[in-house]
Structure formats: C-alpha cells, structure tokens
Amino acid sequence: MVYHWLLDRLLPERCALCAAPAAPGGLCPGCRRDLPWLAHACPRCARPLPPGAPSGPFGACQRQPPALDACIAALAYELPVDRMVQLLKFHGRLDLAPVLGRLLAEALAERRPPWPWPDLLLPVPLHRRRLHQRGYNQALEIARPLARRWHLALAPQRVRRCRPTPPQSGLDARARRVNLRGAFRVQGRLDGLNLALVDDVMTTGSTLDALARALRRRGARRVEAWVCARTPPPGP
Ligand SMILES: [Zn+2]
Ligand SMILES: [Zn+2]
Structure with missing residues (x-):
C-alpha cells in the first residue's frame, strides 16, 4: 500500500498536457474530456x-x-x-x-x-x-x-x-x-x-x-x- 501511495505521489501534480492543476491520473478535467x-x-x-455499426468484429476479421x-x-x-x-x-x-x-x-x-x-x-x-x-x-x-x-x-x-x-x-x-x-x-x-x-x-x-x-x-x-x-x- 505504501508503494501505491508513493507511486501516486510521483504522478505530476500539474496536468501533463496544459500545466493546470491536475486531477488524479495526471490530466486536468478539461484535457481528459477532450481525449479521443x-x-x-x-x-x-x-x-x-463506422458510427452506428453494430459492435462486433469486422467481416474481414471474421472471415x-x-x-x-x-x-x-x-x-x-x-x-x-x-x-x-x-x-x-x-x-x-x-x-x-x-x-x-x-x-x-x-x-x-x-x-x-x-x-x-x-x-x-x-x-x-x-x-x-x-x-x-x-x-x-x-x-x-x-x-x-x-x-x-x-x-x-x-x-x-x-x-x-x-x-x-x-x-x-x-x-x-x-x-x-x-x-x-x-x-x-x-x-x-x-x-x-x-x-x-x-x-x-x-x-x-x-x-x-x-x-x-x-x-x-x-x-x-x-x-x-x-x-x-x-x-x-x-x-x-
Ligand atoms: Zn490539462
Ligand atoms: Zn477487425
């Protein structure tokens, strides 16, 4: 547990992308929201x-x-x-x-x-x-x-x-x-x-x-x- 705590401390305290104060995980809420x-x-x-296509493998991946x-x-x-x-x-x-x-x-x-x-x-x-x-x-x-x-x-x-x-x-x-x-x-x-x-x-x-x-x-x-x-x- 101490190890986990230590690792969390090592994560950047500022957003890794825009330097705003970061949320847990290393990115601020704005940068997280925009992730693709x-x-x-x-x-x-x-x-x-394609949007709207049923989830499941492509035909090519099935064949x-x-x-x-x-x-x-x-x-x-x-x-x-x-x-x-x-x-x-x-x-x-x-x-x-x-x-x-x-x-x-x-x-x-x-x-x-x-x-x-x-x-x-x-x-x-x-x-x-x-x-x-x-x-x-x-x-x-x-x-x-x-x-x-x-x-x-x-x-x-x-x-x-x-x-x-x-x-x-x-x-x-x-x-x-x-x-x-x-x-x-x-x-x-x-x-x-x-x-x-x-x-x-x-x-x-x-x-x-x-x-x-x-x-x-x-x-x-x-x-x-x-x-x-x-x-x-x-x-x-
Ligand atoms: Zn950010
Ligand atoms: Zn596929």
Whole structure:
C-alpha cells in the first residue's frame, strides 16, 4: 500500500498536457474530456467501426481471423495523444508513462471481454540498441500500472527483439511480414498460457501480429494486445 501511495505521489501534480492543476491520473478535467477515446472499434483489430455499426468484429476479421484474439486500443493516435506518446518516446518524459498506462487501464476496465486475466503481461520489446539510446522501454513503463492494478505478472524478459527492424512505412502487408520474420525471440515454452502484449502505439498491427504468431508457436493459448493508441487506418 505504501508503494501505491508513493507511486501516486510521483504522478505530476500539474496536468501533463496544459500545466493546470491536475486531477488524479495526471490530466486536468478539461484535457481528459477532450481525449479521443476509441470506444467503438473492432474487438479483433481495434480499427474504429463506422458510427452506428453494430459492435462486433469486422467481416474481414471474421472471415480471416487475425493472430490476435482481441485487441483493445484505448485512444486514437491524434492530438493530444500523439504528442504525449512522442514526448514519452523522444523527449524523456517518463512521467507520461503512468498517465498513459492509467488511461489504458480505464479502457480495459470498460471494454475488455469478461475473460480470465492473462497469466503474463508482455511489453513489446525494443531492440537493445534502441533501448540503450532511450534508456527505457516505454511499453514496459506503460505496462507497470496495469500489472499493479490487476496483480498481473510482468514478464519483459520472455520476448526479445533480436534485430533492429527497418521502418515499416511504405511497405505493403506482405513485405511487412517478411520484414519482421525472425525479428522476435521467445524464451521458453508458453503452453496453455493466456498472454497480453502491451504497446504504446499500434500502426498497421504487423508488429503485434508477428509477436502473436511467435507466441503461438511456443504454445500460447490466447494472445491479446493492449495498446494506448491506434493510428487512423489507411483509406479503404
Ligand atoms: Zn490539462
Ligand atoms: Zn477487425
């Protein structure tokens, strides 16, 4: 309990976005209200569903189910969320990790299906060179408040990115898969385990897809992905 109290003290006392006096969680009421929540989305790929469409997976995700059993993206990757993520990743604003983690926790509490909680929480790994440059893995820092809140085992050492992956932008789906082939190494067997991958941003989903496949090959029973933000999908 003392630990929780201490962590709450470490959250910024001013709003992380506009410096107004903050509400619990690190954002002031005004900034919270304006957040682009992504509540109406496909439960398999987290792409936003058209307004008024019934909730449930897209037809494409039903016909050809993705490697992920479920994917929850808390927010759309647009202002101010994109700014928060960029500050966290490229400007050393580590204080934003618990703010984003708590927003993700709220989305999970509201939208996650009533499944058993995962046995392991796996932050999407950075290649060690990138980790060395940045000094921390933002996915791991975002996963910490989730692990605390639901008493989940955080296992960042179980997956490694064994080579730096070249940028994925400009590649089609097939080329992205080839680009990521063999990029991740899973430690040990995961037979019968339910897992949740945690990341800051989901763009095309190819990284999470590659990881989910690698985890399944090691025996994982169910693989979910929990991400703070999802970029708008490319046009139809
Ligand atoms: Zn604010
Ligand atoms: Zn989908």
